[in-house]
Amino acid sequence: MNDTRYPALFSPIKIGGVTLKNRVILTAMGGTGLFGYDGRFNPAIRDYYLERAKGGVGLIIPGVTGVKGGGGYLYEKEADFLGPVKALMDELHSYGTRYFMQLGAGFGRAQLMGIGPDMDEKTRNELLVAPSDGIPNVWIPEMKHRGLTKEEIRDIVDAYGKAAKLCKEAGIDGVEIHAIHEGYLLDQFTIENTNHRTDEYGGSIENRFRFVTEIIQEIKKTCGKDFPVMIRYSVSSKMRGFNQGALPGEDYKEFGRSLEESPQAARLLQAAGADGLDADNGSYDSWWWAHPPVYMPLHCNFPEVSYIKNFVDIPVFCAGRMEDPAFADQAIADGKIDGIGVARQFLADPYWLKKAQEGREAEIRPCIACHNGCFGVGLVRRPGRFGFQMAHCAVNPLAMEETKWELTPAEEKKKIAVVGGGVGGMEAARLLTLRGHDVTLFEKTGSLGGVFIAAAAPDFKEKDKMLLDWYRNEMERLSIDVQLNTEAAPELLSDYDEIVLATGSKPRKLDLPGLDDPRVMEACDYLLGTKETGEKVVVIGGGLTGVEIAYDLALKGKKPVVVEMQEDILQVPGLCASNSNMLREIIRYYEIPVNTETSLLGISCADGFTVLVKNAAGEEISLPADSCILSVGYLPERTLADTLEAQGVSKEKLHVIGDANMVGNLMSAIREAYELCYQL
Numbered sequence: 284m285n286d287t288r289y290p291a292l293f294s295p296i297k298i299g300g301v302t303l304k305n306r307v308i309l310t311a312m313g314g315t316g317l318f319g320y321d322g323r324f325n326p327a328i329r330d331y332y333l334e335r336a337k338g339g340v341g342l343i344i345p346g347v348t349g350v351k352g353g354g355g356y357l358y359e360k361e362a363d364f365l366g367p368v369k370a371l372m373d374e375l376h377s378y379g380t381r382y383f384m385q386l387g388a389g390f391g392r393a394q395l396m397g398i399g400p401d402m403d404e405k406t407r408n409e410l411l412v413a414p415s416d417g418i419p420n421v422w423i424p425e426m427k428h429r430g431l432t433k434e435e436i437r438d439i440v441d442a443y444g445k446a447a448k449l450c451k452e453a454g455i456d457g458v459e460i461h462a463i464h465e466g467y468l469l470d471q472f473t474i475e476n477t478n479h480r481t482d483e484y485g486g487s488i489e490n491r492f493r494f495v496t497e498i499i500q501e502i503k504k505t506c507g508k509d510f511p512v513m514i515r516y517s518v519s520s521k522m523r524g525f526n527q528g529a530l531p532g533e534d535y536k537e538f539g540r541s542l543e544e545s546p547q548a549a550r551l552l553q554a555a556g557a558d559g560l561d562a563d564n565g566s567y568d569s570w571w572w573a574h575p576p577v578y579m580p581l582h583c584n585f586p587e588v589s590y591i592k593n594f595v596d597i598p599v600f601c602a603g604r605m606e607d608p609a610f611a612d613q614a615i616a617d618g619k620i621d622g623i624g625v626a627r628q629f630l631a632d633p634y635w636l637k638k639a640q641e642g643r644e645a646e647i648r649p650c651i652a653c654h655n656g657c658f659g660v661g662l663v664r665r666p667g668r669f670g671f672q673m674a675h676c677a678v679n680p681l682a683m684e685e686t687k688w689e690l691t692p693a694e695e696k697k698k699i700a701v702v703g704g705g706v707g708g709m710e711a712a713r714l715l716t717l718r719g720h721d722v723t724l725f726e727k728t729g730s731l732g733g734v735f736i737a738a739a740a741p742d743f744k745e746k747d748k749m750l751l752d753w754y755r756n757e758m759e760r761l762s763i764d765v766q767l768n769t770e771a772a773p774e775l776l777s778d779y780d781e782i783v784l785a786t787g788s789k790p791r792k793l794d795l796p797g798l799d800d801p802r803v804m805e806a807c808d809y810l811l812g813t814k815e816t817g818e819k820v821v822v823i824g825g826g827l828t829g830v831e832i833a834y835d836l837a838l839k840g841k842k843p844v845v846v847e848m849q850e851d852i853l854q855v856p857g858l859c860a861s862n863s864n865m866l867r868e869i870i871r872y873y874e875i876p877v878n879t880e881t882s883l884l885g886i887s888c889a890d891g892f893t894v895l896v897k898n899a900a901g902e903e904i905s906l907p908a909d910s911c912i913l914s915v916g917y918l919p920e921r922t923l924a925d926t927l928e929a930q931g932v933s934k935e936k937l938h939v940i941g942d943a944n945m946v947g948n949l950m951s952a953i954r955e956a957y958e959l960c961y962q963l
Contacts, residue, residue, distance in 0.1 A: 299558035300509025306622030314673025322354020358445035372454035391468030444501035457511030466566030496555035528569025546594035571865035654859035677950035705733020707941030707952035708785030714960035737810035788917035788942035797886025817909020824914035825852035
């Protein structure tokens with residue numbers, strides 16, 4: 284191993300009385316805690332942690348565990364801590380990895396689980412708490428929270444101290460306080476617009492920070508001054524108001540913690556005894572800063588985090604799309620930050636850090652910031668429509684299922700044809716080769732990538748492009764026989780033991796007048812640049828692709844209009860609220876007109892190029908335009924599958940995966956490849 288590669292990133296650093304072997308923290312993610320949401324120890328988490336420890340991470344911080352919750356007080360779980368938790372710590376320490384427990388005071392107005400209009404009074408009283416009476420819930424704003432009593436505050440402070448003491452006894456190296464960050468309960472106490480108290484926990488900044496500073500002091504009192512206490516910290520809230528967030532570069536008035544107030548806040552935390560800041564930006568009202576989707580720039584929180592380092596003497600770590608080792612190393616070497624916090628890249632590739640240190644960057648499978656697997660906390664804007672999926676990964680099904688998908692050699696080596704060089708086909712070819720099969724990949728075009736080439740086309744899809752590069756590199760690295768510009772006719776496939784069809788999908792066609800006009804194009808035509816648009820563009824379809832296209836058009840200085848048949852845009856199952864809420868703010872910021880409950884009638888050229896639509900009231904509306912882009916969905920491309928089935932190819936030999944089987948997304952295509960290839 285070349286120990287001089289990225290020397291600053293891989294240098295040790297001390298937090299309190301604990302030394303980390305490098306400057307990389309695996310930051311907390313929901314679903315990665317030692318204890319599940321049922322309050323019980325989660326033995327399945329062991330494999331997840333150990334894979335990342337083997338990958339070289341310096342410090343692991345798991346998802347939050349409340350010091351008090353439905354399962355009672357955390358400090359009452361002595362048997363778990365001094366039994367399986369302590370044993371797990373010993374394993375992690377054997378790899379030189381440190382572990383800080385993230386301890387939480389509660390969600391406050393960000394509470395999602397367990398709430399609803401049918402709550403009983405006991406549940407309402409327990410869950411709907413905040414610093415002050417009348418604060419609105421993030422997810423259901425008509426629900427208002429009550430203010431915590433001083434007795435409840437003191438009980439939480441006491442519980443933090445006792446929980447931290449038990450952590451120390453179990454061999455856990457330190458704790459992280461969750462959170463003066465992202466608009467959770469403690470953060471709400473520190474912000475003037477969410478804390479209207481008139482007692483010693485409200486008013487001045489010192490009073491608003493009293494709750495968290497008492498927690499820090501209590502932990503130090505019970506565990507000693509050298510026991511590390513990190514703070515998960517949002518430098519700036521990026522809030523324009525309740526459920527209103529700011530976009531990068533936007534001029535706005537801060538509703539939450541301002542960048543001007545943040546230095547004093549950070550100094551208060553240090554003075555209370557905090558040993559480090561695990562920092563980024565944002566709140567639940569501006570979720571895309573704390574959980575940056577693909578639309579956020581790389582290193583999006585670096586300017587604010589590097590600024591706050593000027594005001595404290597404790598280590599400051601920056602999180603938020605910080606997984607570029609060269610950028611991180613230079614930033615640390617320049618003294619701008621002390622280290623980086625990375626979460627989702629460790630899901631996509633638990634060994635990315637080790638690969639970077641060894642100069643194997645091309646082998647790093649990138650996180651594409653889609654949030655489909657890791658953070659599917661989706662709120663489809665209809666009452667009660669919530670969905671969860673945490674800590675899994677769209678590009679790496681092994682995340683949180685390391686044992687299930689452990690790669691084993693095939694019992695019988697077979698000659699296998701994979702038809703279709705999109706992501707699903709390349710994943711299938713890769714896995715089958717790793718299992719020892721003789722694989723040939725057929726792609727009818729001159730390049731690998733399929734429809735994902737179009738999906739990755741916008742400038743803000745840098746990581747999508749990197750994923751395609753990774754797959755192409757894997758085809759070469761594994762010496763897979765790739766036949767480009769080759770249509771896999773049935774006779775070409777007759778000699779293979781197994782045939783995997785990953786032929787993708789085709790655009791849904793609409794039988795409406797005027798759609799044959801050359802100024803009308805499919806989404807892929809626009810994304811691939813095979814057709815140019817004029818200035819005014821009507822986008823038919825307000826799903827994810829249609830809204831992303833509208834954003835891309837706006838970035839290019841065009842004037843898009845979105846037309847959607849449903850009652851709202853972005854009605855995509857599992858779409859993370861971080862992604863969808865940011866897209867809604869993008870539409871607001873760029874003033875993109877959106878016509879919902881509106882259907883396409885056709886194109887008229889009688890008086891210039893006009894898109895004809897009908898709204899919910901039955902009124903026909905003419906939208907003058909220069910171009911029209913159709914983003915109305917896709918259908919499975921099953922031509923070859925139907926032909927082979929008609930020729931009598933057995934179902935046991937023929938396997939259809941990905942969009943060719945059922946139109947889905949990148950995550951479903953990759954997962955189907957895993958499910959099939961582990962059977963062959």
